[in-house]
Amino acid sequence: DQQVKQNSPSLSVQEGRISILNCDYTNSMFDYFLWYKKYPAEGPTFLISISSIKDKNEDGRFTVFLNKSAKHLSLHIVPSQPGDSAVYFCAASENTDKLIFGTGTRLQVFP
């Protein structure tokens, strides 16, 4: 049972444009959501997070939107840069430190 889903395994975006990565979840008890960026053969790097009491959190080029009624969150990267090319994982937790990860979306930003 995949509680956190990233339905797009890959995304290709031109440099300078917006990248939108989507994530859906099924557990309404999740109260904290995070996005991680991962390069091959490396550990994930934390990008941005959002608590369930908010619907938006912004940090520089990265903005996370949370729609609790739809059980959906998204990560917006504006403007996209070639260095953003990586696999992005969303993760969720329910009042504990245990993170449930999505399957990841591979983002490729081309010039």
Next chain:
Amino acid sequence: GAVVSQHPSWVICKSGTSVKIECRSLDFQATTMFWYRQFPKQSLMLMATSNEGSKATYEQGVEKDKFLINHASLTLSTLTVTSAHPEDSSFYICSGGDRGTSNEQFFGPGTRLTVL
């Protein structure tokens, strides 16, 4: 952000031997540490959660006698893969968090295990 190190970064061993992987939080106290496994082109699979000074909690399907986890201090957790077999070959990643301050976890760089 906080730094987590793993050692070794890669290891090759013969089938039947045991391998120990260390995970250290370098600039924070990790009251909780997590061990993940990642198969090629797949998501991170949580193997177990360990709290300092207590037994690890294993996820369903993970053999606790095969994957021994020790979290003896607030800065060190170890994962020992006992009697390793080729199917144990994978990328193992640890993470640490301080439940008193944040829900965030900080990940180590991972360890590539290849069992021949």
